[in-house]
Amino acid sequence: MIPAEFEYHKATSIQDAINQLGAHEDSKLLAGGHSLLPMMKLRFAEPPTLIDINGIEELRGIRLEGDTICIGAMTTENELIESEILQQHCPLLVEAARLVADPQVRNRGTIGGDVVHGDPGNDHPAVMLALDATLVLQGPGGERQQPANGFFLGTYWNDLQEHEILVELRVPVIRQGVGHGYSKLKRKTGDYAVAGSPVVVELDGDVCRDIRIALTNVAPMAIRAEAAENVLRGKVIDDALIEQAAAEVIAACDPAEDLRGDIQYKSHMAAEMARRSIRAALQQARG
Amino acid sequence: MAKQHVSFNLNGKHVDALVEPRELLVHTIRETLSLTGTHIGCESSHCGACTVDLDGKSVKSCTVLAVQADGAELKTVEGLADADGLHAVQQAFIEEHGLQCGFCTPGMLIRAYRFLQENPNPTEEEIRWGMSGNLCRCTGYQNIVKAVQTAAQTLQQA
Ligand SMILES: Cc1cc2nc3c(=O)[nH]c(=O)nc-3n(C[C@H](O)[C@H](O)[C@H](O)COP(=O)(O)OP(=O)(O)OC[C@H]3O[C@@H](n4cnc5c(N)ncnc54)[C@H](O)[C@@H]3O)c2cc1C
Ligand code: FES
Ligand code: FES
Numbered sequence: 001m002i003p004a005e006f007e008y009h010k011a012t013s014i015q016d017a018i019n020q021l022g023a024h025e026d027s028k029l030l031a032g033g034h035s036l037l038p039m040m041k042l043r044f045a046e047p048p049t050l051i052d053i054n055g056i057e058e059l060r061g062i063r064l065e066g067d068t069i070c071i072g073a074m075t076t077e078n079e080l081i082e083s084e085i086l087q088q089h090c091p092l093l094v095e096a097a098r099l100v101a102d103p104q105v106r107n108r109g110t111i112g113g114d115v116v117h118g119d120p121g122n123d124h125p126a127v128m129l130a131l132d133a134t135l136v137l138q139g140p141g142g143e144r145q146q147p148a149n150g151f152f153l154g155t156y157w158n159d160l161q162e163h164e165i166l167v168e169l170r171v172p173v174i175r176q177g178v179g180h181g182y183s184k185l186k187r188k189t190g191d192y193a194v195a196g197s198p199v200v201v202e203l204d205g206d207v208c209r210d211i212r213i214a215l216t217n218v219a220p221m222a223i224r225a226e227a228a229e230n231v232l233r234g235k236v237i238d239d240a241l242i243e244q245a246a247a248e249v250i251a252a253c254d255p256a257e258d259l260r261g262d263i264q265y266k267s268h269m270a271a272e273m274a275r276r277s278i279r280a281a282l283q284q285a286r287g
Numbered sequence: 288m289a290k291q292h293v294s295f296n297l298n299g300k301h302v303d304a305l306v307e308p309r310e311l312l313v314h315t316i317r318e319t320l321s322l323t324g325t326h327i328g329c330e331s332s333h334c335g336a337c338t339v340d341l342d343g344k345s346v347k348s349c350t351v352l353a354v355q356a357d358g359a360e361l362k363t364v365e366g367l368a369d370a371d372g373l374h375a376v377q378q379a380f381i382e383e384h385g386l387q388c389g390f391c392t393p394g395m396l397i398r399a400y401r402f403l404q405e406n407p408n409p410t411e412e413e414i415r416w417g418m419s420g421n422l423c424r425c426t427g428y429q430n431i432v433k434a435v436q437t438a439a440q441t442l443q444q445a
Contacts, residue, residue: 001330005288008308008354030352037350038332040309050308052355078344102420104335104398107344108351189419190333 003040007049014138014167017053021163022140024049029165031074031113034105035122059112059167062086067173073112073166077101080111089173091284092180092198096127099182102190112166115148118156118221120256121192123184125152125222126214130180130198131171139164152221177203179285181277184216185269187260193217194260195270197249199277203285206236213245213278218255218270225252225274232278242278246271293357297322298366306353313337313348315356316363324364324393328422335421338394339363345401345420364393367400375441376400376434385434387425394421399435403442411436 007024011017021027027049030036039045053059059074062083069090071080080086080097087094100106100114100123114124115135128135128148135146140163151159160166174180184196196216202209211232213225228248235241253267260266290305297320304319316339317323325348328336332350339348340362367374376399379385386392395418402409402417409417414435415428423431 002311002314003309005307005309007288008291008352033352033355034332034350037352041330054355102335103402103417104338104345104347104420105332105350107346189416 001041003037004043004046006040006047008052009049010052010055013056014058014165017051017056017165018138018140018163020049020051021165024051027051029053032076032108032110034101034109035113035117035119053165064089064173067175069171069173071111071169071171073115073168074110075112077106077109077111077114078103081106090131090171090180091174092127092131092182092200093171095180095182096123096184096198099123099184099186099196105190111169115169116158116160116166118152118154118158119192120155120219120221121217122222123193123196123216126196126216127182127198128169128171129214129222129224130200130212132200132212134170135166136168136170137161137164138167143167145170149224152223155220157221176287177209177285179203179281179283181280181282181284183273183276183280185273192260195253195255195266195273197270197273197277199274199281201237201278201281201285203282208232208235208237211278211281213249213274215249215253215270215274217260218253218266220254223252225249227252228274237278237282242275245278246275249274291354293354295356295359295361297361298363304353308352308354310353311349312339312341312351312353312356315353316348316361322363322365325397326390326393328390328394333422334391334394335398336391336394338398338421340397340401343401345398347420362397362400364397367396374400375445376403376438379434379438379441380431383430383434383437385426385431391421391423391425395423395431399438403435403439407443408439409435 028047030050030052060072077097133148181199185194201211228245231245249271250267255266294303326336328334337349
């Protein structure tokens with residue numbers, strides 16, 4: 001399986017990549033290549049030009065700026081796992097990256113590629129929703145900041161504009177009283193999720209001040225289970241409330257039936273992943 | 288499409304090749320450079336038979352373009368043994384019967400070689416996690432895990 005013919009260019013800077021996207025019609029950026037190249041081999045994608053952004057140093061690395069962690073779009077999954085900043089300040093991202101694919105794929109696959117690719121099975125979009133992340137995008141018109149909430153519009157469909165490139169992801173550091181939870185059900189190591197659920201909860205004493213429950217692979221794109229969040233927000237969360245929220249998670253699911261399961265099974269598994277993540281997040285928030 | 292010139296270091300030797308942009312690294316290694324130790328199993332980034340060491344990291348060479356290896360340091364299974372004989376991971380796979388048909392073995396060996404540098408003294412669970420990008424249809428993995436454990440011991444004693 002070999003992709004159709006294409007021209008190959010290396011971009012040397014973010015601006016160079018944007019210029020090249022403009023100069024070559026229907027061109028595509030090549031990041032880790034672990035979603036794009038498989039699609040090109042299967043001829044689901046036949047871009048006439050690839051612009052390789054692997055050599056752009058400004059797109060790599062993780063840094064702390066006050067209460068915000070800035071993650072370059074070309075940071076690989078293994079770099080997320082190994083990052084001391086993330087281990088200390090954003091355990092959710094480390095846990096999620098550990099459950100993406102396998103060691104070889106994690107050496108190439110990037111967080112930016114995962115966020116913008118648009119496969120509902122990608123894990124990072126839901127993680128970005130749960131963390132209330134901000135996407136930094138740069139295009140011919142300059143830079144803009146876009147909340148993750150609102151970016152994901154459908155399968156292979158998001159708010160990335162023409163000739164725009166995702167530069168950086170910004171996530172808040174975990175604070176006292178905040179807890180992260182992550183659960184992903186997969187058939188085997190290296191598989192995409194049957195269902196996954198990252199959860200971030202913020203406690204005020206015993207009361208849930210805010211909660212974000214996101215879901216992977218149970219809708220055309222990553223979603224927040226807002227009705228489930230509404231059940232829990234402002235309350236002291238107990239088992240009965242978690243069951244009510246789980247019912248709302250099931251109602252929010254709209255999965256495609258495939259080899260990973262039918263609609264009912266996937267929706268119920270999403271609810272179970274959410275239950276586990278809520279409990280784990282609460283435990284972490286209570287310290 | 289015009290071919291592009293790439294050069295890289297492969298198993299300690301400088302090599303030059305002319306490649307089409309769409310050419311996958313595994314094809315350059317096997318067909319142009321005639322090193323057929325690196326296998327093609329699934330062609331879809333799942334099985335790990337095509338694993339090579341690229342700039343000190345394990346990658347699946349069916350999902351990297353040859354043009355992307357320009358200037359890189361590459362190691363394939365052929366680069367493991369040296370004048371003193373087989374590498375410790377190769378010896379351990381023989382001793383522990385870490386292979387049956389042998390199809391997955393080159394990928395297992397070059398991955399184990401890198402994994403044991405990332406984690407020289409792994410637990411069994413860490414071995415299973417670290418080797419999880421390599422599939423084997425024959426052994427049931429038990430002896431592969433044992434082989435990696437044995438290689439870890441040998442390398443630590445050396
Ligand atoms: C065996 C296997 C298992 C996998 N399992 C999982 C899994 O469990 N969970 C999961 O989430 N993913 C999984 N993946 C997908 C993998 O992690 C991909 O790496 C990821 O989806 C895409 O990231 P990439 O860097 O490889 O992007 P690429 O494949 O290079 O690009 C994907 C798309 O994003 C665009 N793009 C990339 N970077 C940018 C940018 N900075 N700005 C604008 N556009 C950009 C590209 O043009 C392309 O359209 C798996 C892949 C394989 C092969
Ligand atoms: S042939 Fe490359 S992963 Fe299977
Ligand atoms: S020994 Fe046959 S596939 Fe592993």
